[in-house]
Amino acid sequence: MSTLHAPSHTAAGTSLLERLHGWAITVDHKRLGIMYVVAALLFFVVGGLEAAAMRLQLIKPMNDFLTPQGFNQMFTMHGTTMVFLVGMPMLAGFGNFLVPLMIGARDMAFPRLNAFGFWLFLLGGLLLYFSWIGGDGLYGAGGAPDVGWFAYSPLTSKTFSRGNSTDYWILGIMVSGFGSLSAAINFVTTILCMRCPGMTLMRMPLMVWMMLVVGFLVLVALPVLTAAQVMLLLDRSLGAHFFDPQQAGSALLWQHLFWFFGHPEVYILILPGFGFVSEIVPVFSRKVIFGYTLMVAATVGIGFISLGVWAHHMFVVGLPPWLNALFAASTFLISVPTGIKIFNWIATMWGGRIRFDTPMLYCTGFLGMFVIGGLTGIMLAAVPFTTQLSDSYFVVGHFHYVLFGGLVFAILGAVTYWFPKATGRMMDEGLGRWSFWLILLGFNLVFLPMHFSGMLGMPRRIYTYQPDRGWEMWNLVTTAGVPVQMLGVAVFVWNMIRSSLKGPVAGDDPWDAWTLEWATSSPPPEHNFDRIPTCTSARPLWDRKHPDDPDCHYE
Amino acid sequence: MNAATAQPDTWRPSRGKVGMACLIFMESLFFSGFIIAYLFYIGKSAVGPWPRDVLELKPVLVNSVALLSSSFTVVAAVRALERGRMEAMKFWLLATIGLGAWFLWGTWSEWRGLIEDKGLTIATNLFGTTFYSLVGFHAFHVFAGLLALGTILLLGVLGRLKPRRDTIRFELISWYWHFVDVVWIFVFTTVYIVGMRP
Amino acid sequence: MSDPRDEPASVPYLRGVPEPTSGPLWAGFGVTLMFAALVTHALVAMVGFVCAVAGFVAWARACFPEERLESLPTGADQPLPPPALQPKGRESRVMLPAAMHPYRAGLRGGLAGGVSMAVVAVGWGLLKHGSVWLPINLLSGVFVPSVGQASLETLSTFQPGLFALACGIHLVACLFVGLLYTVTLPMMPRRPLIMGGVLGPVLWTGLLYASIGIVNPALERFISWPWFFGSQVAFGLTCGRTVSRARRIDTMTGLPLDERMGVERGGVR
Amino acid sequence: MALLVAVLAVLPCHAAEPVICTTAGTELPVVPPHMFEPAGPVSDEVQSMAWLLGGICLGIFVVVEGLLVYSIVKFRRREGDRGEPVQLFGSNPIELAWTVVPTLIVFTLALVTIRVIRDIDRTTPPEGAMCVTAIGHQWWWEYRYPHPTDPTGEVVVANEMHVPVGVPIWVRLESADVIHSWWVPALAGKTDLMPNQTNRLWFRADTPGIYLGQCAEYCGNQHAGMLLRVVAQPEAEYRAWLAGQAAPAVDDRSVSAGRSIFESLACSTCHAVKGVSDGAFAPDLTHLMSRTTIASGMAELDRDTLRSWIDDPQVLKPGCNMPSLKLSPAELDAVTDYLLTLK
Ligand code: HEA
Ligand code: HEA
Ligand code: CUA
Numbered sequence A: 001m002s003t004l005h006a007p008s009h010t011a012a013g014t015s016l017l018e019r020l021h022g023w024a025i026t027v028d029h030k031r032l033g034i035m036y037v038v039a040a041l042l043f044f045v046v047g048g049l050e051a052a053a054m055r056l057q058l059i060k061p062m063n064d065f066l067t068p069q070g071f072n073q074m075f076t077m078h079g080t081t082m083v084f085l086v087g088m089p090m091l092a093g094f095g096n097f098l099v100p101l102m103i104g105a106r107d108m109a110f111p112r113l114n115a116f117g118f119w120l121f122l123l124g125g126l127l128l129y130f131s132w133i134g135g136d137g138l139y140g141a142g143g144a145p146d147v148g149w150f151a152y153s154p155l156t157s158k159t160f161s162r163g164n165s166t167d168y169w170i171l172g173i174m175v176s177g178f179g180s181l182s183a184a185i186n187f188v189t190t191i192l193c194m195r196c197p198g199m200t201l202m203r204m205p206l207m208v209w210m211m212l213v214v215g216f217l218v219l220v221a222l223p224v225l226t227a228a229q230v231m232l233l234l235d236r237s238l239g240a241h242f243f244d245p246q247q248a249g250s251a252l253l254w255q256h257l258f259w260f261f262g263h264p265e266v267y268i269l270i271l272p273g274f275g276f277v278s279e280i281v282p283v284f285s286r287k288v289i290f291g292y293t294l295m296v297a298a299t300v301g302i303g304f305i306s307l308g309v310w311a312h313h314m315f316v317v318g319l320p321p322w323l324n325a326l327f328a329a330s331t332f333l334i335s336v337p338t339g340i341k342i343f344n345w346i347a348t349m350w351g352g353r354i355r356f357d358t359p360m361l362y363c364t365g366f367l368g369m370f371v372i373g374g375l376t377g378i379m380l381a382a383v384p385f386t387t388q389l390s391d392s393y394f395v396v397g398h399f400h401y402v403l404f405g406g407l408v409f410a411i412l413g414a415v416t417y418w419f420p421k422a423t424g425r426m427m428d429e430g431l432g433r434w435s436f437w438l439i440l441l442g443f444n445l446v447f448l449p450m451h452f453s454g455m456l457g458m459p460r461r462i463y464t465y466q467p468d469r470g471w472e473m474w475n476l477v478t479t480a481g482v483p484v485q486m487l488g489v490a491v492f493v494w495n496m497i498r499s500s501l502k503g504p505v506a507g508d509d510p511w512d513a514w515t516l517e518w519a520t521s522s523p524p525p526e527h528n529f530d531r532i533p534t535c536t537s538a539r540p541l542w543d544r545k546h547p548d549d550p551d552c553h554y555e
Numbered sequence B: 001m002n003a004a005t006a007q008p009d010t011w012r013p014s015r016g017k018v019g020m021a022c023l024i025f026m027e028s029l030f031f032s033g034f035i036i037a038y039l040f041y042i043g044k045s046a047v048g049p050w051p052r053d054v055l056e057l058k059p060v061l062v063n064s065v066a067l068l069s070s071s072f073t074v075v076a077a078v079r080a081l082e083r084g085r086m087e088a089m090k091f092w093l094l095a096t097i098g099l100g101a102w103f104l105w106g107t108w109s110e111w112r113g114l115i116e117d118k119g120l121t122i123a124t125n126l127f128g129t130t131f132y133s134l135v136g137f138h139a140f141h142v143f144a145g146l147l148a149l150g151t152i153l154l155l156g157v158l159g160r161l162k163p164r165r166d167t168i169r170f171e172l173i174s175w176y177w178h179f180v181d182v183v184w185i186f187v188f189t190t191v192y193i194v195g196m197r198p
Numbered sequence C: 001m002s003d004p005r006d007e008p009a010s011v012p013y014l015r016g017v018p019e020p021t022s023g024p025l026w027a028g029f030g031v032t033l034m035f036a037a038l039v040t041h042a043l044v045a046m047v048g049f050v051c052a053v054a055g056f057v058a059w060a061r062a063c064f065p066e067e068r069l070e071s072l073p074t075g076a077d078q079p080l081p082p083p084a085l086q087p088k089g090r091e092s093r094v095m096l097p098a099a100m101h102p103y104r105a106g107l108r109g110g111l112a113g114g115v116s117m118a119v120v121a122v123g124w125g126l127l128k129h130g131s132v133w134l135p136i137n138l139l140s141g142v143f144v145p146s147v148g149q150a151s152l153e154t155l156s157t158f159q160p161g162l163f164a165l166a167c168g169i170h171l172v173a174c175l176f177v178g179l180l181y182t183v184t185l186p187m188m189p190r191r192p193l194i195m196g197g198v199l200g201p202v203l204w205t206g207l208l209y210a211s212i213g214i215v216n217p218a219l220e221r222f223i224s225w226p227w228f229f230g231s232q233v234a235f236g237l238t239c240g241r242t243v244s245r246a247r248r249i250d251t252m253t254g255l256p257l258d259e260r261m262g263v264e265r266g267g268v269r
Numbered sequence D: 001m002a003l004l005v006a007v008l009a010v011l012p013c014h015a016a017e018p019v020i021c022t023t024a025g026t027e028l029p030v031v032p033p034h035m036f037e038p039a040g041p042v043s044d045e046v047q048s049m050a051w052l053l054g055g056i057c058l059g060i061f062v063v064v065e066g067l068l069v070y071s072i073v074k075f076r077r078r079e080g081d082r083g084e085p086v087q088l089f090g091s092n093p094i095e096l097a098w099t100v101v102p103t104l105i106v107f108t109l110a111l112v113t114i115r116v117i118r119d120i121d122r123t124t125p126p127e128g129a130m131c132v133t134a135i136g137h138q139w140w141w142e143y144r145y146p147h148p149t150d151p152t153g154e155v156v157v158a159n160e161m162h163v164p165v166g167v168p169i170w171v172r173l174e175s176a177d178v179i180h181s182w183w184v185p186a187l188a189g190k191t192d193l194m195p196n197q198t199n200r201l202w203f204r205a206d207t208p209g210i211y212l213g214q215c216a217e218y219c220g221n222q223h224a225g226m227l228l229r230v231v232a233q234p235e236a237e238y239r240a241w242l243a244g245q246a247a248p249a250v251d252d253r254s255v256s257a258g259r260s261i262f263e264s265l266a267c268s269t270c271h272a273v274k275g276v277s278d279g280a281f282a283p284d285l286t287h288l289m290s291r292t293t294i295a296s297g298m299a300e301l302d303r304d305t306l307r308s309w310i311d312d313p314q315v316l317k318p319g320c321n322m323p324s325l326k327l328s329p330a331e332l333d334a335v336t337d338y339l340l341t342l343k
């Protein structure tokens, strides 16, 4: 069912304009993947600068660096950006770049849908940011949304949120959400239908398994958010009453719908991170992943359990105690499969000969930091304790440990690890180490004290605080960590830019790795593999490198 | 295990089918959002009118029969295409489109009655809000399905359909059409049965 | 399963890779503009509509009637044959070291241990407070707040609900600990019975001693630590014995810990 | 994490210097807004649960990070390492072990959590409880007490809540606009105030004091400025306070100029002063001067702050729902003097 044409060589255009055009019309999964990652990194810097502004405001009590509304816009845009415009596209980007290569395919199942998804994400993000200009309806000075990233009703109703800023939030996220949905359909289909000969499900790299589960989670969770956003839009533009207490509408409905999306969302964010770690740790420990089958089972388990815990974000809204109890129990349960993963990674390192190159450093950092975030999550799941901690800085500490200490560390590791594959050049080790240690230090300086200010009673989302409450020191330390972290990120970005221009040439397989993406040249040709590989075990390249002792005997 | 495992397996599901299944799966979650909202708000409106006062079951039943039977005609159309019987295919496809359009027209006249005679709009009360959004989104999906079927009919009339190549594509569209029908069963149950109980 | 109308039973894109197209970009741009129109101006929607239609048409033309592909280097449409792998020779790598199929033994050990623990506990109730029901009711105090405030008389009588609850808790905990014994005892350096029968209970009792007030305030009011420790030892010994009798697990004693744990290297070689 | 423990240990001492402050003639310590000095049974139980959880998590933390650090140190690649280490695909018993142990921990945690939930989360009022209604507004608090003498009436108070020591307080939580959350850590954990829904909460203050807290659910612009104060005082003083609040506003002839400005301007449409105006949109001012703070705890209440507040509330609390009415200095003085008499 195809017609063949000679290659158009769009990439090989000479002028800058031609090259840009080549990127704009591409449907090549690798280029789309790179565009996703680069766009997400840009949004990461923007979101980080918004965070830095917040921290500057909170450096001392009763500061007036930002207005109250300015601060509220900052955390709304920061949270929204980080979750929807950094986390989601980051995973879509890596998934795009890696999944076809890892399963030995020439492209995604629906290449054009893939490009469509990318543009929707990017344009949706830009639409959201356009609110800084058009938020008040093109008439005023503009204003970003200021309702928080979960936009609780009725604060989002026309009565309490005038102008158009909230509509921008809805529309921007909805449009980029359509992009994520396209990507999810693509992932599931690609993984089920495009595997090379011999790549059975239980031989897929764990990263691919995670993307499969993520695909399903997106398909389950995101449409519910879209439905809720449509309802809100109807409320705001047509006078419907879904979330209107004046007309007996319920504020709880939004929360249920949002968190039914929102909780799976956080696992949507972290599972690809788990995937990166599951690829990097074995290669640098020189050992096969410990307990592949149980890892797969745990992933699927996390996927299922995560659909049944959403009300742990609603422990203080006055649900009946039995419901709270139920959700507390299911939330605790999720630590079992997550724990299995942590232990299996450590067991993979155990007895290995670990090379601590930058990707592995980041993964080790991930292991150390994510456990802290996970354990504070467990504390939050204990309802009585949460009545004290919910909506305090303790929660902010928790989720930055899992999101930054987990997700971002894994992403930075993944960027370093796959950079040679994508560009053909290595990133600099020395700069890599600098960025790692700076980020690790800055990260802990910023987010560890948040737990203390939270336990001392500091609520989140406050633009300022009274001097007499014992929070000054912690906030000062937190803010002081930001420049350190910023420097670390800057070193990392600089390393990327510099290395892509004049890093040492990498070769096809610089890390001596085992999955199929390393079986082709770096960067891979447009068609990925000159001949589609045939897979003999979960580590096809191990089998090629050690034909005398192949893995397939042990599966 | 032994070297036999090194033999490649080659069977993979069809891309089109998996993709369409994903789309349908996703859409059903979208609808469950609205269905849940409907169920959540049954009987909670602050002011009237109430479903019992304004909704009429009989015309809707007729429409439902039209929509549901279009599932059978579309199957017949797919079969016809598969066997290369283009005239039969066009006939059944036209019948499907006709039934779908009838349904849409039915919704339209129901809405006109509600808005003009009964004074129920989306802004009237919670019932209006949930009713119009749920039924409206369903109608929107019927409309999208009709567009797709219409395109196929057009291609058929232009003689551009090739049974071997295009049956699978048509069949996928027909899956979507079945999905729209199944959703209607849920919507109907929610709105006209559960929602009407005193 | 497989449908004759499906794509050939091989990998799609064997013959080419998809051709670039600007369709998706325009379609995405158009769709975004149409949404943006809701907060800007109707004109934006019209521009968006035109872009979207143009984009979707371009997109459709790239897929229909047949997908437009770019050709590949010759020979690329044949998958690479698998490498010549040698049959299994060495056994330097292992997947399942340690014990063989001892899980059933663990469950049985858990049950047996649970019974002997219950016997000791009930014995304590009878001897010290003259009631077999007291320890049972107290156990359910982990879960039922009112037990913490109930009087000794109430707690000494049979309470069907609490009884069922306590049995459930006891059963679940014993089964899990039994399972744990099966997998950990073989790893103990020597004399698994002493480890499982004494060291385990010591640790556990110590932990509970520190936290009983929060874990089970009801129990805290009445507990006698020697008896409690006794009941734990009874569990440990019974369970440990059942488990260790089920298999010759001491084959591994003498190996270094890493190896017994099966983490460092395959155990059985 | 070790740091965490160290900090947890010093936290209570860290903020424990009681600040003495006078309200209605008595000296009351100001209790900082955290959970480590529980002043009643609810927060006490939560605190002990917190220690349990902290202990368990700390234990897990030490074990996991210990294993991690050990393998980092022990298994790093060394000079002269050749070839690949032994490949180990997994171990069912080992994996079972680290499935079972967390499951057991989770099982225990779930049992204990559920017990404590049921213990503190009463859906019926505790015995001998006194009922108060708390209503959240953007961005201030309204409290409604049963009238001390008139069984059908209510006493409406703004921003500072007074309660008798040792009596369980059963609080009905309601919202006038968006979601807020009532959180005074030393007394009880937070509960949200939802529009269209009545939530409940109970606490008991066992020692007299001024308990601080603040709104804990983001509610718009001035969420940060929605502070909470609960004054727990001996029963007799509390009764005297309530009787005072139930009385009509002081009517002082010498400030009638200010009073008539107050009445003629928009003030009276928003604010209630019993016997003078009955606006319900904003804090009741009948006994304004019985409070020690203004603008829901944002500043000490004295003549200067009051005057500058009326001049332009947006300076102290930018974004708040009270507009500046642009009074002339003379009018300002008059209104301020009038309000100063509302004891
Ligand atoms: C990547 C994102 C991510 C991840 C992975 C998690 C993981 C977890 N989260 Fe977190 N969470 C967020 C992101 C994430 N969270 C965000 C963004 C919010 C705030 C949203 C907002 O309000 O803005 C939030 C808020 C949040 C709350 C609500 C707080 C509140 O607002 O009141 C709760 C409550 O239960 C919670 C719990 C958990 C739990 C139990 C886990 C578990 O999955 C953790 C499991 C991991 C471990 C436990 C560690 C490893 C396990 C072992 C070593 C085994 C042994 C351990 C035991 C037996 C306990 N999270
Ligand atoms: C992936 C998710 C993610 C990440 C990575 C971060 C990163 C950071 N977050 Fe984030 N945060 C959230 C997700 C995330 N956050 C979410 C979901 C919320 C909730 C929002 C809500 O309540 O609605 C939140 C809320 C939140 C708050 C609470 C706001 C409040 O409740 O009042 C704070 C406060 O300090 C904060 C701080 C930070 C800081 C300092 C960083 C730092 O780590 C950022 C570091 C990065 C940089 C500083 C980048 C800048 C780098 C440069 C400038 C280098 C120069 C570059 C070049 C030269 C090219 N965040
Ligand atoms: Cu009220 Cu925050």
Ligand SMILES: [Cu+2]
Binding pocket: A262, A263, A266, A310, A312, A313
């Ligand atoms: Cu969650």
